[in-house]
Amino acid sequence: MMKIKTPKKGRVKRELDKRAPKLVETGKKTLILQGTKTSGTLNSVLSEIYHLKKGGAVRFTRKNDNIRPFESGGETSLEFFSPKTDCSIFVYGSHSKKRPNNLVIGRMYDHHVYDLVEVGVENFKSIESFTYDKKIAPRVGSKPFIAFVGEGFENVDELKHLKEVLLDLLRGKVVENINLAGLDRAYVCTAISSNKVYLTHCALRLKKSGTVVPRMELVEVGPSMDLVVRRHRLPNEGLRKEAMKTAKDQPKKKVKNVSSDAIQGTIGKIYIPDQKVGEMALPNKAKGVKRERREAKNKDANEHASKKQKEESE
């Protein structure tokens, strides 16, 4: 006995449809939570990341002691929270003697863990420690510029992975139109060594220059930290292929009898069946071919034949 329950209220249906998978995806929501033990720096790291992503992030403040992202059974809580909050990236902070100030940034595919990167935070400078003119402070929810500097991001596997994850985390909503007056923040990530990345958040100051393009000036405002890559887990190949599928990737159906040539362009082949000359209908019905005449002729012929037979039999 199976039943299908559908929402009765339009409001509920609209909310659920918002969480439905879309053909082209716009931005992922982030879930920020912490483990059994956190340090002071880690607390401020997590809260500042939450501030940076204010519109599209959910922050859990209680400690979750059964989350161990790198272990096989420790992801169940995360996979429970993900569909409940509709978040596909999570930032999990924990502090231990072996891994101090630990951040695990992970992504989800279909509410199951897709890949993980574990980084340690060093040299954290919070927003309060920076002094700047408050007028240029970036506004909540503005689309940021992202700059990656360093050959490490190209050569080292872990840094490549971290670059992808950071891009996903920092970029915010994917939009079609953008207001040029509202560009006011930039993230700069530099690979200073083969396992360290210096991440900083800056405000943009657009200065007059001779041309249409204003001159950009970066002023460090936000948190800046050193990320030391500790562990990472890449997705397995099948899952990666599935997740990277886009709507445009549908294999083009091969059209038969069409080929293209460099010189002539598109060529098509048409197959014509053999003509059956005897069975073809003539376009102009000649007098002699008309039906009545034919039938009349046949009847006469039959009568003659029967008469002849009768005579012969007799």
Add this chain to the structure above:
Amino acid sequence: MEENQNPFQLEVGNLLAFNHFHNFPSLPTSRLAPFVIWSSKINRIAMHYDTYFLQTWYELVKECLQEGTKLVQVVADSLFNLLPSSQDVDGPLVKLPPPTTKLPREKPLPKPKPPTKWEEFAKKKGIKKRKRDKVAWDEQTGTWKRRFGYDSVNDDKDIPIFEAKMTDGEYRMDFLITTNTTYHPGEDPFPKRQDDKKKRVEKQEKNRLQNLKQAAKLGALPRSCLWVSMVARSLFYKHHFRPNFRVLREDAPPKKVTKDELGNVAGMAATSTASGGKFDRKLPGEKPAKKQGKHRKFLPVVEGSGIGSREKEQTENVLNKLISEHSHEILNLDKSYSHDVTMHNVKKEKKARNRKNQEGKSSSTSNKLKPKKQLHKKGAKKGPGSSKKGKA
């Protein structure tokens, strides 16, 4: 994307720029911010190092910012110059190209919904949707009323004004509502209208569910639908039927429970009752439970003849066996567990003794059980022996 000399990898759709050429010089291993110094002697030296470290750190940050600025400038160049901009109230609006870096999706690709039965029919017939007005003219009252809902045109709750024409012995009531139902004389039309409406509503609901099931078969159920199954748990509440809904994963079609599984569950449910499922109220046509319950037989306590004396006989047998001379032979060594244990222990003991003899130590006297002695002891005690008998 860029044809000019800039060597960076640009992606305007994400406002991203990547400089993969820049090489940072190797740094001192510890980039220390001003740290606490505890000795004055070290202080002088430490201060020196401190400033050295600080300098390099600040320089590093400056360099990072410089490179960042360059990259951001390049992106901004392409944003302002190359993209078509339109003027808006707040500022120039620019249409961003879609991002090109391939990032993994967060949810699987949605499957296209199959057309519903009505949609197929409409396509076949060429019926197109037409836009209707919110209000419709109601002839009866001479006002504009809603199309559906509470005070609507052709509402069933309205008492219609009609003329009855006697046509062929039937009253064919020409309502202002164009219904083609014929009403027989003496029939109450109002409940009939209500029933008709109920039937229409049920039919519509059935069709809607059929459409959803068809979509579910193809795997294209909209996320706002939930599969709900009445789990076999309901079978446990045989006497008072309490349906227990368990919500399954939203997009997974429910797993079909096989006949055997259901039978097993029903059997388990039956035997979990005190009477072993024998006296449960059965549904018509239901077969007896598969898993038979265990029945315990209790002999009557009162003495008598026949079954009444069975108990007496049983206890007599037990006592005779225990008190007899050869009770020590009753304990079957082969069957008893202690036999194996003692055999094993004897072997172990022998090994240990040999080893210890080699080492020159005295053999450990085993406190372990020796079979023969054990037997005699057991023979003397009647209590534990009898209990063992009962179990065997």
